[in-house]
Every structure is written in structure tokens, then in C-alpha cells.
Amino acid sequence: MPRKNFICGCYTERRNRYLEPSLLLLLWQKPAHGYDLLTSLEKMGFHESHPDPGAVYKKLRHMEEFNLVKSHWETTGGGPAKRLYRITKLGRNHLKNWVAVLQKRHAALENFLQQYTTLSDENQA
Amino acid sequence: MPRKNFICGCYTERRNRYLEPSLLLLLWQKPAHGYDLLTSLEKMGFHESHPDPGAVYKKLRHMEEFNLVKSHWETTGGGPAKRLYRITKLGRNHLKNWVAVLQKRHAALENFLQQYTTLSDENQA
DNA sequence: TACTGCTATATGATTTAATCATATAATAAG
DNA sequence: CTTATTATATGATTAAATCATATAGCAGTA
DSSP states (O other): OOOOOOSTTTSOOOOOHHHHHHHHHHHHHSOOOOOOOHHHHHHTOOSSOOOOHHHEEEEEHHHTTTTSSEEEEEEESSOEEEEEEOHHHHHHHHHHHHHHHHHHHHHHHHHHHHHHHHHHHHHHO | OOSSSSOOOTTTOOOOOHHHHHHHHHHHHOOOEEHHHHHHHHHHHHHEEEEEEEHOOOOOOOHHHTEEEEEEOOSSSSOOOOEEEEHHHHHHHHHHHHHHHHEEEEEEEEHHHHHHHHHHHHHOO
């Protein structure tokens, strides 16, 4: 039986938004603090709307725990103190591993979409 | 501090293996039962090794609950009874929504990999 | 001064998909 | 009669994603 609220699949599924590799790439491009990264992430296209700030801050701390990034407080400049993150050598290495995974993923997606298109065309003809 | 067992990122992260859209596409191509789908999924390229049978059977039941697929028992033919799944009209519709999401995802991945390559080249030169 | 909005970080609770570990059973092959 | 293969299934655990919320500095303005 279908439930009242349709909560199955692409809309609600805990989707992998590639937060970790995205953050690593952005931090390789340029050291930044969490708040900056929120807007940068949005432009990367893995999020439909806004990325969740809580998720981003948590992920950054988590990555620091593993020495993928490191941070220090920045008190200079206006506004509240910022925690500036930079990527580490280990982080760059780790990103490389991510990229290998994402290349496969990209290829698999391409194949998937191709198959879908083919099937779609067949059923339309 | 990094933990003893490095459990961060691309190796261990609960990755989205696109189980739901994969199953829907495969079932659109051809009705099948769970055990068949295990091998078909492997060929789709979203899994590094073997897909987890438990996950597949659960997902199929879950999708049936939402009328995306329907099943019936097949007792004819050798071997233990099989539950043969077919996609429904709702399922095909739902797959279409998935595809829209995956097209965006595909584009975002392409952009990501492009940016990585650029940065990688810069740092090598 | 008080209020509002923006910048900035953070954490606790909840949800749920993914994973891990098993259990069951029919049949085919040796 | 034992083992491997085919086939489905479920309970427990883990961890990521999400939701809700708290804190606080500073800028502009009414």
C-alpha cells in the first residue's frame, strides 16, 4: 500500500551531495571559511537549494579530525571571528582518491542516461 | 586526531549507489527477479564490488509498497520460487523524475572533474 | 537606544539509507 | 548425503543527512 505522503526516491532519499570532495576541491582552489563555502557549494550544482550550514560545519570539523584540512581562527577584519580552513597534503591526496571514484561514477551515470534515452526513444516510436 | 582506522571519505562513506533508479531502469528494460538484478546491477557500474543482496530485496519491497513495481511468485521452472518484478506506470513516471535529477548530477560531476583537472594541471606545471 | 538583518559558527535530536550478519529453503551436481 | 548454487528475507547496527535551534558580533536605521 502506498503511504499517504509519498516519501520514496529521488525527492527524499538521502542523496549523496559529494560534500566531502566538493569542500576539498574548493579548499584546494583557495583557503576559505565555512560561511564562504556555503555559497561556493551552492554554485557547484550538487545541491538543489541551499546546503545545510550544520552539515558543512560538521563535515569540516570531521575532515580536520582526519588531517584532511586544518583551520585557525581569524579575528582580523570586521564581523565575528572566522575559522579559516586550508587543505593539507593528505587532503589533496584524499581528493585524488575521490576523483578516481567520481570518474567511475560519472561514466556509470553517462551509461545510465544513455540507456534510459534509448529505451525512451524505443517506447515513443 | 586521526583515528586508528581511517574511516573517512570515499571508501567508507555511505555512498549513494543509485539503487532505486538502477532497478527501475532494469525493470523497464525487462521484468526480472531479485537474484537476476544482482548481476545486472553489478554491470551498471555504480558498485565497486557486489551489490548487497539484502539491500536489493529490501529496496524492491519498498518500491512495491509505493506501487513503483509489482511482483508475483513464479513457481514454474527449476530452482526455488522466484518473485518476478515488473515496473508500473507510476514507476516509469518516477524514473523520469530520477533521470532529471541524475542529469543535473551528471553535469555537476562533469564540472567538478573539469575543475579538478584544471587545478591539477596548474600545480603540475 | 532598541531593533532588525546579516555574518559566522556550532550542537543536539531525529531520520533513514546503507551495511553487516544471518537464516531459510529448494534444487542440482558430485 | 554432502556441498554448491539459486533465491529470498530479516534483524541489528552504523553513520550520514537532515531538522531544529542556539549563540554572538557587527552594521544600519528609526
